[in-house]
Amino acid sequence: MPKPLTITTAISYPNGRPHIGHAYEAIATDAIARAARMSGRDVFFQTGTDEHGLKVAQTARTKGITPNAFVDEMSSYFKEMDDILNISYDRFIRTSEPAHHAASQAIWEAMAANGDLYLDRYEGWYSVRDEAYYDESELSEGADGAKLSPQGTPVEWTIEESWFFRLSAYQQKLLDLYEKQPDFIQPESRRNEILRFVEGGLRDLSVSRTSFDWGVKVPGSPDHVMYVWVDALTNYLTGCGYPSDPERLERYWSEGGDIVHIIGKDIVRFHTVYWPAFLMSAKLPLPRTVFGHGFLLNRGEKMSKSLGNVADPKDLAETFGVDPLRYFLLAEVSFGNDGSYSAEAIVHKTNTELGNAFGNLAQRTLSFIAKNLEGRLPVPAPFPEDEALLATVHEATTCAVPQAFASLAPQDAIQAWLRAAYACNAYIDAQAPWALRKTDPARMEAVLATLYVAIADLAIAISPVIPASAGSLLDHMGIPAEVRSYGALGTDWYTDLHSRGFVVEAPKPLFPRLEMPVEAQAE
Ligand code: MSP
Numbered sequence: 001m002p003k004p005l006t007i008t009t010a011i012s013y014p015n016g017r018p019h020i021g022h023a024y025e026a027i028a029t030d031a032i033a034r035a036a037r038m039s040g041r042d043v044f045f046q047t048g049t050d051e052h053g054l055k056v057a058q059t060a061r062t063k064g065i066t067p068n069a070f071v072d073e074m075s076s077y078f079k080e081m082d083d084i085l086n087i088s089y090d091r092f093i094r095t096s097e098p099a100h101h102a103a104s105q106a107i108w109e110a111m112a113a114n115g116d117l118y119l120d121r122y123e124g125w126y127s128v129r130d131e132a133y134y135d136e137s138e139l140s141e142g143a144d145g146a147k148l149s150p151q152g153t154p155v156e157w158t159i160e161e162s163w164f165f166r167l168s169a170y171q172q173k174l175l176d177l178y179e180k181q182p183d184f185i186q187p188e189s190r191r192n193e194i195l196r197f198v199e200g201g202l203r204d205l206s207v208s209r210t211s212f213d214w215g216v217k218v219p220g221s222p223d224h225v226m227y228v229w230v231d232a233l234t235n236y237l238t239g240c241g242y243p244s245d246p247e248r249l250e251r252y253w254s255e256g257g258d259i260v261h262i263i264g265k266d267i268v269r270f271h272t273v274y275w276p277a278f279l280m281s282a283k284l285p286l287p288r289t290v291f292g293h294g295f296l297l298n299r300g301e302k303m304s305k306s307l308g309n310v311a312d313p314k315d316l317a318e319t320f321g322v323d324p325l326r327y328f329l330l331a332e333v334s335f336g337n338d339g340s341y342s343a344e345a346i347v348h349k350t351n352t353e354l355g356n357a358f359g360n361l362a363q364r365t366l367s368f369i370a371k372n373l374e375g376r377l378p379v380p381a382p383f384p385e386d387e388a389l390l391a392t393v394h395e396a397t398t399c400a401v402p403q404a405f406a407s408l409a410p411q412d413a414i415q416a417w418l419r420a421a422y423a424c425n426a427y428i429d430a431q432a433p434w435a436l437r438k439t440d441p442a443r444m445e446a447v448l449a450t451l452y453v454a455i456a457d458l459a460i461a462i463s464p465v466i467p468a469s470a471g472s473l474l475d476h477m478g479i480p481a482e483v484r485s486y487g488a489l490g491t492d493w494y495t496d497l498h499s500r501g502f503v504v505e506a507p508k509p510l511f512p513r514l515e516m517p518v519e520a521q522a523e
Contacts, residue, residue, distance in 0.1 A: 035405030048093035053228030
């Protein structure tokens, strides 16, 4: 039995509405989680909202409501986005939950027991927007002379009594970890960045605040709340049963377990420096991989409220459809790099790849069967060409596609799938079943039977990316639920379906042709 997989997105700050960057991360992680389930793995997939910290407290204050009321409302928009986008999370965690407070206090106590926490005074730069402390040397100067963080956000000089975490003691241990576990930070470019950062030396980290109280209380220090990243990172453990459910913890967060965090490139330092150091200190197992994906840009430009180019995923899903949006984001962007989206690019990719290469293939084949055989499934009699096509499709759908997902490369999975779909298109054109109808009806049936199997395999293989459309095609084709996994692809189901006298109806188009939305045409 393969090991269980624990896979997570970052948890989002609910101080604004979700944008397409959040959607992208959720969709990519969802596709990888679905593919793992289809490979027969026990998967725990968690996402959620990161509700504490100064930024949330300040935003709530400017709105004149309590932080609690504010996050209750805002978190619901993230959950709604996930539900609209068909994100198959097993748990949507909110860090304001009591179970999460208990887990954060438990990891704090474990770090304290290891001698890694001490009380001192913090004096330095803090960015409320990033919820991060920065070194003077990391700052740059903005146009108005104000100091800016490496993310370009304003920083303020902060002086407070604070608990500190002895991060400096973990420099060598972290370097050893990166060496021993080269996959710990992916992709390679991010790994190099972090190596340089840690090699440069680590300072102890301020891990509590006294100037506001919206957070998890520090055990034994009622005036302090934990620095939001201590509690935020701990969300991953809370979902795995820490500290109260050792059985669950053993299953989803154990030594040598397969634990994967999918996050954006801006927060790799928190996940690959602070997080493993906290875990080592608390004597808890470490994740296998932290993958820092790239940023999504609007027509090549950074999204920002001031530019007015922040796309709402709900609107995009409504305009283009959930599955076209999911497909576009994963097919377009090489996972790990930045990528760009635009209405034209979504329309073009959906029409050419989902519509022409796959949708039409299914449409042509099934309508032809419905019309010429009255929906009766054709009788197979494989020729070498049929065997060759099925071998190509089979290799892609049972090996290349699931392997690419398992290596966190959804774009490669789609490429492998698309190549197999093109092979089917070439096959249908070469075999020309419409011409065989008069000259060789038995051969026509064999060709159609081959295509039926190939289309079902393709639909199963791509379902992590377009679950709803693939599912409805498979329902239409009568493919039983047990066959819809990477391990079960084969042809026995066809024989069963055939002998049961299954009748396929003429299908409705799977991916109706998208037109450019009017607003986008005007741009
Ligand atoms: N709350 C922290 C994460 C804590 S994880 C223990 C946070 N939240 S966030 O709302 O700012 O970002 C959530 C995720 O969305 C992060 O992984 C971030 O990198 C990602 N993205 C934010 N903007 C993005 C794009 N424009 N494109 C792609 N992903 C982006 O950071």
